[in-house]
Amino acid sequence: MLLVDSHCHLDFPDFASEIPQLLENMRTQGVGWGLCAGVTLEALPSLLALVSAHENLYAAVGVHPDHQEGREPGEDELVELTRHPKVVAIGETGLDYYRLEGDLEWQRQRFRCHIRAARRAAKPLIIHTRSAAADTLAILKEEGADAVGGVFHCFTESMEVARQALDLGFHVSFSGIVTFKNAVDLKEVARQIPLDRLLVETDCPYLAPAPHRGKRNEPAYVRHVAEEIARLREMELEEVAEATTSNFFRLFNIPRETK
Template structure:
């Protein structure tokens, strides 16, 4: 049993499944991908994200505004907390800092990140973080504003081992995407080798970043199997071991998801 700990079901290209999301989910279930976390990236479409979680027992949702979505409705603390009360909303985010693509004065990113951190602190839900080129500030904001009370996941991790270790020390898990299968991802593979398996999650970030051998295709939840297979090879363990441990990790971190549904 596997969990796709980060994907965007509302953004999937369903042409391979006749436009039917249920068929895409069924393809994942047939490969033993039994649970999926659908990530909120703006507030304009949060009803769609939560609605998918309501419609499918095996799907959970998060609420947040992506750090590159400047034009999205401002994520007020009260709004995040209110939406997070929904029984299928199990996390705050995606949020974070992106200095790689971000341009100009990025104070607005920092302010929104602080808001999300506070929402996670007040709701006691895990925080899903997008971080790129912002190692020092991401870690500093988590320490200064999380106050040791916030845990979560650094999703689609592409930073260095030092950042991963510091995040793990703060109670965060490191989520590995299909990038780990790319030929040029040597540093990421070294991170996977160095970290204990009980601090890792696996994800697709679908519809983006399809793993080898599916590169060039639109990504989807069933391909988290290939991510897990690569992690297993790097760790020198079985796919079954990776599936069990990363699934346990998911339900330990996203504790609100426990007992709310099985694959149908």
């Protein structure tokens, strides 16, 4: 049984001196692979160096919707970055109206840029959406994102939003939030997502699942997310692992090596 952490940030400074131990923790918990999502252009060289050094790590390239400082991505640059052999997606990208106020048209334009680049590069998208589901879905539809699909990462929305994402050909990924006792509605969504569109993730260093809630998260803890999904769906952990791992390799068009 092997799991995949479909969204993590192992290139963050939190982890700089601990990569060998974190990879060993993954191995001991049956986590075979991880996808490290980009958040700024400035950090991409170190991210790409990290995934290049470890065969079981992959990367996505993009600029997080929260980031107002730093260089703005251009469509051509994003397409060129996808030529790196370990880059399997564009993101994370999307809309986040939770922390920022005022005219957020710049966020929407950045999001459109990422979608257009993904279509040109024929790469799936990793979508971040917070307090912005309606606009996120509308822009995905307007820009023809169904041509490439992708994943709504760290999903916290309603089943109706999930249905619209599924209709656009997207997968839905659950983080440690689904293990929280007060996440009653989200647990119900996790029961209903089709098994062939389901992914699990940590979004580490954030959102550590129970029983580690409040501590720094790491990819090995994705096992707790998968265990909760299995409990909610009345399935064996091995079934959830096989489905989510197969979904990961199919979605990101990665040849699945044996481990």
